[in-house]
Amino acid sequence: MLRYVTIKIDGAFIRAPRGTSVLDTAIEYGICIPHLCHVSGLTEIGACRLCIVEHEVAGRARVTTSCTLSVQEGMVVWTNTDKIKRLRRNIAELLVAQAPNSRAIQDVALRCGVREVRYPFRNQDCVLCGRCVRACAEIWQARAIGFVGRGKERRVDYPFGRRPDFCKQCNYCVQLCPMTITPCEGPMKNGEERLCGNCESQLMAAEENPDGCIWCQLGEGFQCGRYV
Ligand code: SF4
Ligand code: SF4
Ligand code: FES
Structure with a gap:
């Protein structure tokens, strides 16, 4: 028999089956937490760390990957605090530097507010997402x-x-594989930080609605949840 718990994500009370991850619960509820290594139904390995959230443990906020965090009765989670946005933007920047030739990674970086990349490009063909x-x-x-x-x-x-x-x-x-999606021509090329029109509008959508879906290639291509 499915047992449900009630948790609070960004102030919203949500009922979810016990054992579900915070990431799956948020996606099901329509809150986009950026993610890359997560594939619905597969074991989580917490490789990309993009899905970090803050949650309250014994009165103190702790940063954890939401794909590996199971819901518990009374849990309080914040997906978009200033601290999380700063950490996540840095993780996304490092991912772009690692593999700028992936549209999926460009998209997730836009979702995280990345406008330019401060790290040297390495052009790897795998980001070890598993x-x-x-x-x-x-x-x-x-x-x-x-x-x-x-x-x-x-x-x-x-x-x-x-x-x-x-x-x-x-x-x-x-x-x-997130590396198999052709990148767009505009952003995040070495020495060229211009964003193309499509990326600009995705970035604006992400800034206007930090919890919303921006129809990234990860969602469309990899069926991250309800956004297909
Ligand atoms: S094609 Fe890829 S996923 Fe399919 S069995 Fe071979 S290695 Fe595994
Ligand atoms: S080959 Fe692709 S799917 Fe496999 S670990 Fe590397 S980036 Fe991830
Ligand atoms: S989706 Fe959670 S660590 Fe990658």
């Missing part, structure tokens, strides 16, 4: 790919670097 690895293991039960290496060498690969026979060739890993 979406592909978890989808392969948990949806297809294939485990045909996984993380290998440590530190700067960490990457996603096949066992021994070769596609195994048990890969189902479903292509789901590619579909879920």
Whole structure:
């Protein structure tokens, strides 16, 4: 039997099934908490840290990733405090610097209010979000790919670097990868901080309605919840 708890997110009382994450609860209620590594229904690994929120523990505010935080009766959560906005903007900036060639990452950065990036661009082709690895293991039960290496060498690969026979060739890993969405021409190129019209309007929408959906490619492409 489903048991429900009542929590408060940004002042709104919300009933949610016990065991649900704060992120899923917020999305279901129509509050967009920026996120990247989260895929509904898959195990959460808290890799991107974009979904941080503040919640009250013993009278003190604590910063936690909302995808790994389960709802509890009486929990109080804030998704958009000044502290959270500052931390999240910095995380998003670092993500753009890591992989500026992803529309999904540009979008999530706009949602976080990023107008320019202060870090050197590294043009990596993977941000280690683990979406592909978890989808392969948990949806297809294939485990045909996984993380290998440590530190700067960490990457996603096949066992021994070769596609195994048990890969189902479903292509789901590619579909879920935020790096496969073509970036727009405008923003966040090295030495060129101009935002294109589309990005400007997304940024304005995010600033006017910090909890709202800006129809980012992550939502449209990856079905983050109700916004498809
Ligand atoms: S194509 Fe292969 S590696 Fe990719 S999700 Fe499917 S089974 Fe896994
Ligand atoms: S290959 Fe894509 S989906 Fe997989 S961990 Fe890297 S960025 Fe994420
Ligand atoms: S969505 Fe929560 S840490 Fe990435």
